Amino acid sequence: MRQYRNLLAEIDNMEAEVEKLRNEAATIRMRNDDERVQSSLISDKTGEYATKIADMTIEIMGVRSEAIEKMREVSRIISLVENPDYKKLLHMRYVRCLTFEKIAVKTERSYRHVIRLHGGALLEISKILEKM
Structure with a gap:
């Protein structure tokens, strides 16, 4: 029955990581607005962050789906x-x-x-x- 709670904790950790990536990406964009840097470097970094965020978001959706199944299983046993x-x-x-x-x-x-x-x-x- 703890598996459900563990999955929720995993989701929280993953969402915190996504938020950290978003903040880092925003910092890069803001820093690059202040500095004159080649635009290809900016878009490469931004693209890397966007890819990481998208991948983690997909992974979170998978863990959420697993958590829902565990919750249903736990609820069924409790019933x-x-x-x-x-x-x-x-x-x-x-x-x-x-x-x-x-x-x-x-x-x-x-x-x-x-x-x-x-x-x-x-x-x-x-x-x-x-x-x-």
């Missing part, structure tokens, strides 16, 4: 849980990616109780997965 408290907690933790602290606040329960519920929910998930 098999019978206990509604477990189901709600698992959804909040593994689909919405909330911390245990935020889950405790939203459900108006103590952090310790949420951790206890989580342990029970994972036991139920283990039983479900054994049957599959």
